[in-house]
Amino acid sequence: MKEEEIESMRKVFNNLKKKIEPLSESPKIQALQKRVIDIRKDAIENNNELIAIAKESFKDNGIDCFYANDEMEAREILLDLINEEIESSNIDKNEVFIAKSKSNTLREINVSEFLEKHGMNIVETDLGDRILQLKKEDNNPVHPTGPASHLTLQDIANIVNESMDLDLNSVPREIMEAVREDVLKLLEKSYIGISGSNSIAAEDGAILMLHNEGNISIVQNKKLHIIVAGLDKLVPSLEDSVSIAKLETAYATGKPLTSYMNIVAGPSKTADIEKKLLKNMYGAEKVAVILLDNGRKEAIDECLWCIGCGNCIVSCPVYNIVGNEFGYSSYLGGRGVAMSKYLKDNKVSVGSGLYMCTLCGMCTENCPVLTPTYEIIESLRNTAQKEGLSREPHKKIRDNIKDKGSPY
């Protein structure tokens, strides 16, 4: 990231902090926090059981459920589902437009690059993500809910003008309206929506998704709606999902609620004509969920408690200096580095910043579920160095101690 981008990001983070801190101190949020900590710990401990329950509940609700061991399998399942839809709806293969919502899991499996290689057009529906998509280069997000927080108004105006061949002023509303009209026009031809999920209620067979823009309502109302979710998103009930969603919102935005909390528990249907069941009234005719392992089963429980609010990076001294170089894919900061070990391997985790962490513990202090990221990082450093993945200066210090009895 460029120095000026980091500067802009820091300004956004400072404003965010001022909103989150007072809300996090309210007794209501603290009570919610206690509840969510228990929910997350139990859910991760009982993940296998929840997977089995979710599969049954989805079946009862008419949702197709798939299990993907890794990202490659997830992409193949996704492609098969899309190709089936292309065939059944007689879509021109050169005119496939897919409405996509913001999702860490979709980024984890590189869905956009993959589907684009198969000739499809992916349209990001979240404004921040659409701006990054139009930017083309250096377009990794810097925060889970504010992906373009490092770009100034002028940067954004330039990106939009250049990519859409416009001459807009640097006026936020003008930019928003231009992007919205363009996205809606592209999606007139779209039959397929793909999204992630904030939480999945296993017993209810329901998927919860949070948003402010109203874009997920567009995605979920396409004829085919595919949801890709990590196994760690499973919790027992819808009440648990809503509790997590509320806490995540408070720690991500400093607001008690997002504008929308969509819950999908089946395809669109009606029985208003002689009680005959008809599918596809306004929403999706087919809903499919892909539950993704991709290393999660190997991860230590603590690493999976995360509810994805992003508050750890807001307070992280390393992230505030180097930005999204500290993290992996859209899993940002120390917790992202830790996740990268399980999603990939020790080498990737070293490349994502395993040795950048200061072990100060600010992330844990500011984490609503008290993820002990610095402890996880410390233990991953142990395993990484056993694989010979130490830093050169560290090796030198070790050799000096061995040879000379002194680090110098």
Ligand code: SF4
């Ligand atoms: S580790 Fe904690 S603070 Fe960081 S994103 Fe996850 S829940 Fe939020």
